[in-house]
Amino acid sequence: MSEFDKDEFKEVTDMEETIDQNTKNESTKEKTDSATTQETSGGNADAATTQETSGEKEEYEEVCYICRRPEHIAGKMIQIQNEIYICRDCMQKTFDSMNHAPFPMGDMLNLGNDKMPNISMINLSDLQGFVPNNQRLKKKDKEKKKEPVLDIKAIPAPHKIKASLDEYVVGQDYAKKVMSVAVYNHYKRIANQNVDDVEIEKSNMLMIGPTGCGKTYLVKTLARLLDVPLAITDATSLTEAGYIGDDIESVVSKLLAAAGNDVEKAERGIIFIDEIDKIAKKKNTNQRDVSGESVQQGMLKLLEGAEVEVPVGASSKNAMVPMTTVNTKNILFICGGAFPDLEEIIKERLNKTSSIGFQADLKDKYDKQENLLKEVTVEDVRKFGMIPEFLGRLPIMFTLDALSEEMLVRILKEPKNAIIRQYQKLLEMDEVKLEFDEDALYAIAKKAKEKDVGARALRAIIEEFMLDIMYEIPKDDNIGSVTITKDYIEKKGGPLIAMRGYDALPEKEA
Secondary structure, three states, X not given: OOHHHHHHHHHHHHHHHHHHHHHHHHHHHHHHHHHHHHHHHXXXXXXXXXXXXHHHHHHEOOEOOOOXXXXXXXOOEEEEHHHEEEEHXXXXXXXXXXXXXXXXXHHHHHOOOOOOOOOOOOOXXXXXXXXXXXXXXXXXXXXXXXXXXXXXXXXXXXXXXXXXXXXXXXXXXXXXXXXXXXXXXXXXXXXXXXXXXXXXXXXXXXXXXOOOOOHHHHHHHHHHHHOOOEEEEEHHHEOOOOOOOEOOOHHHHHHHHHOOOOHHHHOOOEEEEEOHHHHXXXXXXXXXXXXXXXXXXXXXXXXXXXXXXXXXXXXXXXXXXXEEEEEOOOOEEEEEEOOOOHHHHHHHHHHHHXXXXXXXXXXXXXXXXXXXXXXXXXXXXXXXXXXHHHHHOOOEEEEOOOOOHHHHHHHXXXXXXXXXXXXXXXXXXXXXXXXXXXXXXHHHHHHHHHHOOXXXXXXXXXXXXXXXXXXXXXXXXXXXXXXXXXXXXXXXXXXXXXXXXXXXXXXXXX
């Protein structure tokens, strides 16, 4: 080694020792200052604040300021001024680049502003608190790894899961039964891992049903009952990597955010991908299908189970966001979609057996069948535009029933958070009682059925005829109760209004 290299190496070593010494001095100074503050003020309030701050630091991992990798991936961090952390790899790369600079390192450290024009020093105090808490990873608890990840006795049985769903979702008994069994088996699978040689496969689900029949609401209710992290995402925004839109890994990033950036908790969560039919393979297209078949192919590794690197606190990868690795092996995927025009594919398949003659099946035999989706097969969905590899990773496929008038009436009044109960609660705040006639409920359901958008039409119809009532009632404090009638729904009359201390006025005969 030449004398020049020895001097340069000595300067690098001295610089590292200076940084370490400064770090130790700062930490010693912080301890001394905190101790002095506690002694001066009596120690109670300041001690609690100090404990909260230290507990918050212990809860989150440190992230390298340069490469954005967390501590469990990059290794031990080097702390410099103002709580800025740099991993050893980035620090070494920095020193290597300085060693290969065109001018000696000693000159670089001793240069004045006149020798380095247009270069200003960085103020490290401006970089303090650069990474917010919602983009920081929680530390993994090493003691928890010794315990089982999930207690099998704490998992509710399928009949209990279905009974809980019945309180919020009307009808759809078959769908609720399938989901209850699938979720129960999934969490038994997680609890049974590494116990014996029998490895249980994942039971991802594909639910098919008309719009407004309760697909998303079923999944939301299920996740709330099980108290597990849930991420609900839309497949319409997903595109192939490198194009405008969300990457495929963004669905895992949303689950990580729902779990409070706790990787272990996120790896036992549920991801519901809505509008899955929108990524079907496009037909008769000459351009690159970046939001169709290529997205299905990119999702294969997620559905089956793989370790993916996802950004923390963002939907896209960039240099300013920390990255972490999530294993999707134990994440339950539920895909749902309305699949418009799938009924036409089913009719085409069923009508192939029709013949001519007096006892032949007519081609319009299935035109008025409301729940034709029950006859769906994997071949029908494949013909719709979903690739076979994608369908093979969704072994449980089931359909939801279209809503009849009777089901719409039950949706209005039976669930815990039924629409009628919501409006009754609103008028209770004005000390007014709201009632609905049975005929009025069927009139609302009939109107909603004509709109053909499922249960979503109920809210729009009630909002329309409740507007005047909600506007007029606060004007008069003497109003005691309001009864909604069928004639008011059909715009043939008005509601029955009763004043406080009096009975409601009888409805006029037609």
